[in-house]
Amino acid sequence: MFEGIYQGTTDTLLPLLDQNFPELGVIGEICQEVKTVQSTLLFWGLPSSTSTGILTNRSAIAKLDNKSKSDYVRTPIPISGLKKIWRKLFENDESALLMINPLGGRMADYSETAIPYPHRAGVLYQVLKTVNFFDQSSDTSPISLSRIAWLESLEKLLEPYVSNNPREAYANYMDLDLGVGSDSYEEASVWGERYWKKNNIKKLIRIKAKVDPKSFFRHPQSIPVF
Incomplete structure (x- = not known):
């Protein structure tokens, strides 16, 4: 589609x-x-x-229980790689979604440090990988856990075909598997540099310290305050 x-x-x-x-x-x-x-x-x-x-209206739209991961692709995936991905999708029980969002164009007109969003020049597209738990009572049911295991295997399969150093990810598809530590820059950079890249995460930490020094606005992967 x-x-x-x-x-x-x-x-x-x-x-x-x-x-x-x-x-x-x-x-x-x-x-x-x-x-x-x-x-x-x-x-x-x-x-x-x-x-x-x-x-x-928060209650008007159905809650989407799922687990998601993201990637950015900078070089075309070869046909052999696409075939592997295609076969992998058929191993799923129809609970998965793989969405490709093309980038380029105006997105590349800004440097990666112009604003916080850094995934700019050279990025072909973003990939969203999701498994849902709509039909499960929780995300820890045996079926849910098997879906999560499938998602993790897809993540490993994609590794040779996506960005690296860092393996870029999209902050709005929060992935707690990347880490949640924020007691030090070393901990926060494990996930922060994947979302924001090194220069931007350092800049965001400085801004956060000025405008929200007590970290009132926070979540497990929010910009930390040291």
Whole structure:
């Protein structure tokens, strides 16, 4: 499935798709023009006609019990690698999601230190890997644990094909497996540099110390205060 958002009109989108992805055969009748806030509803699987007020109702959208991991890819994955990934997906019990978000373009126009988000020039796409527990009573049931084990094996399979030194990850897909220690920079850098890279995590630590020295705003992988 291809899912995307284009900030423009259908008339300007179709020529771009015809030029770059003619195999998709996209026609105007299947495109839908909506306001940006309405696109958020569509990504949640809701009709664009749904009232945007639902976005402020925490209980209106189903809780998504899952475990997720992320990666960034900087060099094309060879066909042999794609076949391995494809076979791996068929080992799953249909509880998994693998999502590829293409980057490049305007994303690469800013240096990796311009703002906190550092995954810029040279990144081809981001990969989200998820297993869900919708049908389980907890994430520690035998079936849930088998799904987590499958996700960890997929993570290991992808290692040769994704970024390294550090193996980059997306902060908004919080992965506590990367570590939660924050008593020292050495501990925090284990996960912090994967999310933010070395220069940015150091800058964020300095900013945090100034604006939130008591770490009122915190979670297991929030920017630490030393």
